[in-house]
Amino acid sequence: MTTLSHYLLLSALIFAVGMAGALTRRNAILVLVGIELMLNAANLNLIAFWRYGPHPEALTGVMFAVFSITVAAAEAAVGLGLILALHRHMQTTDLDKVTGMKG
Amino acid sequence: MTIGFLILAIVTMAGVVAAMSMRHLIHCVLALTLGFAGLAMLYLQLEAQFVGLTQLLVYVGGVAILAVFAIMTTHSSEPVARPGTSYWLGGCVVATAVFILLAHAIEKSGVGARTMPAAPVGGVKEIGVALMSGYILPLEIVGLLLTAALVGAVVVATGEGSGKR
Numbered sequence: 001m002t003t004l005s006h007y008l009l010l011s012a013l014i015f016a017v018g019m020a021g022a023l024t025r026r027n028a029i030l031v032l033v034g035i036e037l038m039l040n041a042a043n044l045n046l047i048a049f050w051r052y053g054p055h056p057e058a059l060t061g062v063m064f065a066v067f068s069i070t071v072a073a074a075e076a077a078v079g080l081g082l083i084l085a086l087h088r089h090m091q092t093t094d095l096d097k098v099t100g101m102k103g
Numbered sequence: 104m105t106i107g108f109l110i111l112a113i114v115t116m117a118g119v120v121a122a123m124s125m126r127h128l129i130h131c132v133l134a135l136t137l138g139f140a141g142l143a144m145l146y147l148q149l150e151a152q153f154v155g156l157t158q159l160l161v162y163v164g165g166v167a168i169l170a171v172f173a174i175m176t177t178h179s180s181e182p183v184a185r186p187g188t189s190y191w192l193g194g195c196v197v198a199t200a201v202f203i204l205l206a207h208a209i210e211k212s213g214v215g216a217r218t219m220p221a222a223p224v225g226g227v228k229e230i231g232v233a234l235m236s237g238y239i240l241p242l243e244i245v246g247l248l249l250t251a252a253l254v255g256a257v258v259v260a261t262g263e264g265s266g267k268r
Contacts, residue, residue: 085260
């Protein structure tokens, strides 16, 4: 039988991998992808706690996850728009080369 | 641990690790799609059908395609690391430390031993009724946020002041 800790450990692993990617990759798009993975790990936690909680009929965890997915999608759209603007200004998405704030 | 969970966990982890470690950016996003789909299957296994299908629609159908678009329009590739500027070791050490901390906290707290209770009633109908009654204010705020994000993304990506919209 799968217990709650299996899901929590899997979610912690996904979070750690996403964090390693966000910290080590140099391309801005992949950093954004790493952040998305960390948000997804949080969603898995919410759903697992909802399913194993004492009152699953209250739907609190599901609602949290749905709103979290919505906000993450909005964040991805704005983030990729920012990366396109960055590429237009500096002709690169290499984060090491983006050292100035003035376009 | 059931065999279904094991398979889904291995597929998801393979996709996620490949997405963060592959060299070619398009391959990264394809592997990421696999990871997102695996997560959606995990949600379905946890009997959160609505969230699982939302995950498929939003992430596999939306975010991954958007990332492919961004990679193709910027012609970007992973830059070659210049010597002396590698964050590889530091990033992996920090991520491993975070995972060990989280795993330790999960093991120490007593919640991990819980087993799955009987299947709840969490169908689309109940979620729709809850969204339209108790969660109406968050729903409206999210609608506003999505509108603002859509307009903001278009304004940022087209470039203000260029005159060409």
